[in-house]
Amino acid sequence: MPEPLAFTTLAGPVGPLTLVASGAGLRMLLFAPSARKADASTWVRQPDHPVLAQAARELGEYFGGARTAFDVPLDLEGSPFQRAVWALLREIPYGATTTYGALAEKLGGPTKTRAVGGANGRNPVGIIVPCHRVVGASGALTGFAGGLDAKAYLLRLERRYAPAGTSGQGDLFSAA
Numbered sequence: 001m002p003e004p005l006a007f008t009t010l011a012g013p014v015g016p017l018t019l020v021a022s023g024a025g026l027r028m029l030l031f032a033p034s035a036r037k038a039d040a041s042t043w044v045r046q047p048d049h050p051v052l053a054q055a056a057r058e059l060g061e062y063f064g065g066a067r068t069a070f071d072v073p074l075d076l077e078g079s080p081f082q083r084a085v086w087a088l089l090r091e092i093p094y095g096a097t098t099t100y101g102a103l104a105e106k107l108g109g110p111t112k113t114r115a116v117g118g119a120n121g122r123n124p125v126g127i128i129v130p131c132h133r134v135v136g137a138s139g140a141l142t143g144f145a146g147g148l149d150a151k152a153y154l155l156r157l158e159r160r161y162a163p164a165g166t167s168g169q170g171d172l173f174s175a176a
Contacts, residue, residue, distance in 0.1 A: 003022060003023070003042070004042050004043070004044050005020050005021065005022055005027060005042055005043050005044070006020070006021050006022075006043070006044055006045075006046035006049035006051070006052055007019060007020045007021070007040070007043045007044070007045060007046070007052070008045065008046065008047035008049070008052045008056065010056055010059065012059065012063060013063055013153065013157075014031070014146050014149075014150035014153055014154065015031060015032050015146065015150065016031075016032045017029060017030070017031065017059070017127075018030040018032075018038075019052050019055050019056065020038075020043060021049055021051035021052050021055070021075070022051075022075045024073065024075040025051055025072070025073035025074045025075035025076075026051055026052075026055050026072050026073065026074050026075065026125055026128065027074075027075050027076070027077070027124065027125075028124045028125060029055070029124070029125040029126055029127060029128055030145075031126070031145050031146035031147070031150065051072060051073060054071075054072045054073075055070075055072045055128070058070050058071065058072055058128075059127065059128075062127070063157070065157070065160065065161035068094035068095075068158075068161070068162075068163075069090075069094065070128045072128065074125060074128070074129070076124055076125065076129075077124070078119070078122065078124070079119075081107075081115065081119060082119040082122055084107060084119075085103065085107070085116055085119035085120060085123075086119070086123055086129050088103055088106055088107070089103075089120070089123065089129050089130055089131055089133070089134070090129055090130070092130055092133040092134070093162075094130075094158050094161075094162055094163075095158040095159050095161070095162025095163070096133065096162075097133050097134065097135045097139075097155065098133065098134060098135075099134065099135060099136065099137050100113050100116050100117050100120065100134055100136070100137070100142075101113050101137055103116045103120075103134065104116045117142075120134055121143060121145070123145075126144070126145050126146065127154065131144070131145075132144055132146075132150075132151045132154045132155060133155070133158075141155075
């Protein structure tokens with residue numbers, strides 16, 4: 001039988017967020033549409049779980065403009081390629097954006113762009129692992145589990161509070 005997972009639901013400026021944690025770390029951050037589709041059969045409501053309490057506190061700080069990166073421990077399940085993409089997502093500076101193509105170049109070339117998009121879309125802890133910072137080649141907003149309105153909100157929030165010099169597309173992965 002699988003390990004029971006602790007969960008809680010938070011109200012947030014982008015709608016309800018369901019946080020799910022194992023004993024090792026945060027496993028999922030689900031936006032309302034995804035939370036309704038998730039298999040919650042092994043979840044136990046436990047808002048005082050240490051990982052969930054830390055994640056909730058850090059998200060509150062993030063939405064208040066006082067946090068630019070997350071320290072909550074993560075317990076992500078994914079393929080080695082997905083984990084590599086998620087690690088790169090965590091390197092995108094707060095307030096900046098990059099493209100799927102730029103991420104693909106870091107992982108072996110433009111033929112990986114579609115696979116990068118797939119891994120980005122399977123990121124189980126959006127916001128914490130900032131997949132919202134990835135945009136299309138033209139700079140247009142593309143898919144996001146919380147919806148494009150939520151993605152736009154998160155990018156505006158970060159640009160409002162970003163330290164000088166970090167806001168804009170391509171700060172990390174621009175061509176040298």
